[in-house]
Amino acid sequence: MSNDVTSGATAHLDLPTDDVHVSATTPRRSGLRWLLLAAGLVVALALPWFIYPPIAMDIACWALFAISLDILLGYCGLLSFGHAAFWGGSAYCTGLVAVHYGVPFPVAVLAGMLFAMLIAVPIGYLSVRATGIYFAMVTLAFAQMIYFIANQWRDVTGGENGLQAVPKSFFGIELVETESFYFYYAALPMILLGMWAAWRIVHSPFGRVLVAIRDNAPRARALGYDVETYKVVAFVLSAGLAGLAGGLFAISHGFVSLQEVNWTTSGKVVLMAVLGGIGTLWGGVVGAGFIVVLEDYMASSGFEGIGIVTGSVFVVVVLLFRRGIWGTLAHHLGRRRQAGTRD
Structure with a gap:
């Protein structure tokens, strides 16, 4: 879609047309899909045995956050620079519910998720009316508004001291x-349910309409689809999954800071999604795991220029792996499979 949000970005990143939308599910492909899902589940279950459990939880939360963004960026063509509003907004809401009501953390996290979806309705309704870079800037402006409220409403959020304990x-x-x-x-089932929900969204008829809007919004509109409504619904669903991840992140750390609603958090999740490969879902998992482990390793070694390294890695991947790490791997495997079928 020529005027939509990522028209420039996707041209340089060679946004893949997700294989799940363009081919019938052959037995071989179905077997490969189940094999990948089984491998992913094994890795998720084994992760805290090999790395520090809080870091494993961070990977899981950021992976779901990146997947939530990929629903917008990879499947709908909407580049949001304001997703920290939903991650951080849910983190604060989850923390407040947990602190003041003492409910089990799944209940507090669901409250934060609902709060994220609630604030996403007006933000999405106003944002999707903009196109191109203007959409990204509008979402960023709303996120900064949430940041300002969190900073100023000290009696509730703790301001610069954050929400503690x-x-x-x-x-x-x-x-x-x-x-x-x-x-x-205890928290992993909620992460896995969120990832399953994302998978169902993009593999449903609704997801196919999102891809059609991404590829050619005027044509989708001519076919009778209410493009703006579909974008708003996708925005709210994406915000809900981001809120689920943010709430679990807050519970895991036992602390919520202004960093969770800062614009740098939005930039970090965009980095993860693009690094792994947009339009793939698995790319968000790969990108999140890579960035979280890399940052933890550098922080543990006392290195202070973390941003320089992660930025350099991002540039290298964009230049050499235009589809992202997972996207490039999946593309080459798909081509080899097609070549083997022809032979």
Whole structure:
């Protein structure tokens, strides 16, 4: 779509037409899909055995956050620079509910998710009326508005001191509430449900309409689809998944800071999605894992120029792997499979 949000960006990144939308599900492809899902589940279950459990939880949360952005960027062609509003807004709401009501953390996280979807309705309704870079700037402006409110409303959010001592209440099960290792496994089902929801969204008829809008919005409109309504719904669903990730992130850390609603958080998740490969969902997982582990390694070694390294990696990947890490791998495997079929 020539006038939509990522018309320039996708031209340089060679946004892939997701294979799941363009081919019938052959037995071989179905088997490969189940194999990938099984491998991903094994990795998710084994992760805290090999790396520090809080870092494993960070990877899971950021992966879901990147997937939520990919619904907009990869499948709808909407580049949001304001997704920190939903990640951070949910984090604050989740923290406040957990602190003041002492409910089990899944309940607090769901409250934060609903809050993120609630604020996404007016933001999405006003934002999707803009196109091109203007959409990105409008979402950024709304996110900065949320940041200003969080900073100024000190009696509620704690301002610059943040929201502290967020409990991990979980039906009185002490191991989950005090040990990050067991908390990971208590929170993982919510992450996996969020990822499954994202998969269902993009593989449904609704998701196919989003791809049609991404590729040619005027044609989709001519076919009778209400393009703006579809974009708003996608925006709200994406915000809900971002809110789910942000709420779990807040519970995991037991603390919510202004960093969660800062524009740098929006930029970081865009970096993860593009690095892994937009329009793939798996790319968000790969990008999140790569960035979180890289940042943790550099921070542990005392290196202070983390932004320089991650920025350099991003530039290299965009120049050499125009589809992202996972997108490039999937593209080459697809071409080899097609060549083998022809032979």
